[in-house]
Amino acid sequence: MVQVVNRYSNAMLELLNEQDDIEKSLNQATFIRDSLDYQEIKGFLENPDIPNVEKKALIKNNFEGKLDDHFMGFLELLIRKSRESLIVPVLTDLIHQLNKQLGNMEAYVVSATALSEDQKASLVKVLTDKLDTKIHLKCSVDPQVLGGFSVLVDGQIFDSTVRTELNKMTERLKRGDYRGS
Numbered sequence: 447m448v449q450v451v452n453r454y455s456n457a458m459l460e461l462l463n464e465q466d467d468i469e470k471s472l473n474q475a476t477f478i479r480d481s482l483d484y485q486e487i488k489g490f491l492e493n494p495d496i497p498n499v500e501k502k503a504l505i506k507n508n509f510e511g512k513l514d515d516h517f518m519g520f521l522e523l524l525i526r527k528s529r530e531s532l533i534v535p536v537l538t539d540l541i542h543q544l545n546k547q548l549g550n551m552e553a554y555v556v557s558a559t560a561l562s563e564d565q566k567a568s569l570v571k572v573l574t575d576k577l578d579t580k581i582h583l584k585c586s587v588d589p590q591v592l593g594g595f596s597v598l599v600d601g602q603i604f605d606s607t608v609r610t611e612l613n614k615m616t617e618r619l620k621r622g623d624y625r626g627s
Contacts, residue, residue: 451532454524455539461516462544472544474513478521479537481508491530501525550580556588557595558607573599 462471482488491501505521524533545551553573555561561569566583573581577599593608 447532447535450529451535451539454520454529454532454536455543458516458520458536458540459543462540463547465514465516468544468547471514472541472548474517475537475541475544478509478513478517479534479541482537483534488531488534491525491533494528498525501530545582548580550582551577551600552582552584553597553599555583555585555595555597556591557585558587558589558591558593560587561585561595569595569597573597 462468465471482491487504490496490504502522502525505518505525509518509521521533524530524536542552553569555569566585570581570583581599591607591609592612594606594611596603596605596607596610
């Protein structure tokens with residue numbers, strides 16, 4: 447599946463690179479992905495019992511006039527080829543590639559409680575300095591995280607959760623290393 451996703455996202459990237467406004471394309475791709483990334487919508491689009499005419503009508507009713515023709519064509523192509531399940535993954539990969547071209551990166555943050563604006567700004571500054579690129583945070587809250595947060599950015603995980611620190615401490619104690627880090 448990864449190869450198919452890459453094939454579609456690379457084809458879209460080539461098409462978008464022929465356009466002048468990469469930032470606009472990024473915004474449109476993000477808009478589509480965020481609009482369609484809901485279980486009910488994905489279930490509707492991926493349901494083989496629902497005719498393509500109804501799926502295309504959903505796309506047309508929600509996106510016509512808001513998207514450039516190449517994005518509308520992309521969505522219709524995936525529906526016609528019965529590849530609806532690939533829409534969100536392809537767009538996610540495309541967004542990643544467009545962000546890279548623009549010198550941006552998305553960082554996914556998971557924390558026990560919602561981060562304040564000051565905490566977000568501080569985290570963006572640290573990551574921007576460390577990775578030497580512009581960072582956009584995508585934050586989510588997971589009560590399973592006892593405290594602290596973890597960050598996933600460009601395939602790297604920065605984990606400073608309480609659970610991870612407790613696990614490290616447990617391992618050090620098992621090894622007999624009582625001094626800490």
